[in-house]
Amino acid sequence: MKGPHNIFRMIRMGATLERTGAMPVVLDAFDAPRPLRILARTLVWPFQWLGKRGDTELPAPARALSALGPAYIKFGQVLSTRPDLVGGDLAQQLRVLQDKLPPFPSDAAKSMIQAELGQPVTALFDDFSEPVAAASIAQVHKATLRETGENVAIKVLRPGIERAFQRDIDVFYFVAGFIEIFSPGSRRLKPRDVIEHFEGVVKGELDLRLESASASEFAANTASDAGFTLPKILWEHSSRRVMTMSWADGVPLGDNDAIDALGLDRNELGTRVLQLFLSHALRDGFFHADMHQGNLKVAHNGDIIAFDFGIMGHIDEYTRRVYAEILYGFIKRDYQRVAEVHFEAGYVPADQDVDAFARALRAVGEPIFGMDASRISMGKLLSYLFEVTERFGMETRTELILLQRTMVVVEGVARSLSPQLNIWNVAHPIVEAYIKQSLGPRALAGDLIKTLQVVARFGPRLPRLVENALSAQAAERQQPDSSTKPLSYVAAALVGAGITALGFFVLAG
Known part of the structure; x- marks a missing residue:
């Protein structure tokens, strides 16, 4: 059933692109040949009623993707970072894409928090607010920790967003394959690779534990930066679909x-x-x-x-x-x-x-x-x-x-x-x-020490490496052309031994 569903969704996507005026821009970005342009616009023309008009204040490509929903909005944001793939003009138009959607009900957010953290919201937080920000993947609520009274921001994934994104990504792969078949010139842009890159970005954002880890690493790196601070991640109140941090x-x-x-x-x-x-x-x-x-x-x-x-x-x-x-x-x-x-x-x-x-x-x-x-x-x-x-x-x-x-x-x-x-x-x-x-010289010395430390780790394996080298050298001497490299393996082993010994000396020093 996935094939027919993808065909229908592709037609709906094409109808929205045509209705918003984005179709020519997209076809230009992928260097579509004239037959494909005629085919695409002919196929979707009878189905324009399926398309949406979107926000007329946005450029046509951004308007189309915004009308199609969260996955398409995020796709447009990712493409806006890749002018090497879609061209500078289209990337520029997609940069104005708004990542704001109507929030989902707070009761759904509370149910998500309870399912993820194992306790009702009222047991963990006081003053749980209505959404203060809503985007394509998640929304944010303000609350206070019941234990300490600290103000916090709680980021919650949209219910069912993982399944919705996977469904739309399947459509993107289907469309990419369609483009590669009917537009050989577009293959230089590697449409399927574009979708694979997008899928990797989205999967990282759909697991809030990964975002929490990024925030934690970023905070450790920048701890000594004057005039720069980050919210603290509260790991005990965070999970795959919920991330809690101090309020900024x-x-x-x-x-x-x-x-x-x-x-x-x-x-x-x-x-x-x-x-x-x-x-x-x-x-x-x-x-x-x-x-x-x-x-x-x-x-x-x-x-x-x-x-x-x-x-x-x-x-x-x-x-x-x-x-x-x-x-x-x-x-x-x-x-x-x-x-x-x-x-x-x-x-x-x-x-x-x-x-x-x-x-x-x-x-x-x-x-x-x-x-x-x-x-x-x-x-x-x-x-x-x-x-x-x-x-x-x-x-x-x-x-x-x-x-x-x-x-x-x-x-x-x-x-x-x-x-x-x-x-x-x-x-x-x-x-x-x-x-x-x-x-500078200090960096050069540091690089040398790092290199020697890596080499020194092979110390326990050195006897076996030398033995294998000697055995290989002996076997080669039985071959007619062995005279061309009589001591290559032994020399390599001895050099390795010297470097490893020097590495141990550096570590010991």
């Missing part, structure tokens, strides 16, 4: 009048939010990837408070170093070094011309440096950089796309606080400090 008192970071009323310096706040983001990305490799104004508050003492940890970004240490060197090279306008870093990291194929690449990078950087402070954007720089590197054969790196998208959002937050903020001046000390820490 403050004014929205986007409310400039309220910030001014508190007597806070908006220029300093804008500087701090941008520097905090860069520190988290470079220093920790773990950053809040949804840092818009709706997820940020300012406490009365001036602390920036972040919440909603459903989307977090990860960057490994090597990539962070490459990214920092690229940024630093642009800040110093050393385009030759930026080009060399791309080649050293293997981002650009070795058969390309490094000098030609450096000239292309100069064409990206120089116009930006010629702008006034209010127009300089590191996010736009990264966007232009990806366009250039793609022309030189660089493959898309998802983690950097997410970083670039978040950078654009954070810059927008900083600029809303202080329109004349100079992004380069703000970023310079953070990037420079990271470069000195991660690429």
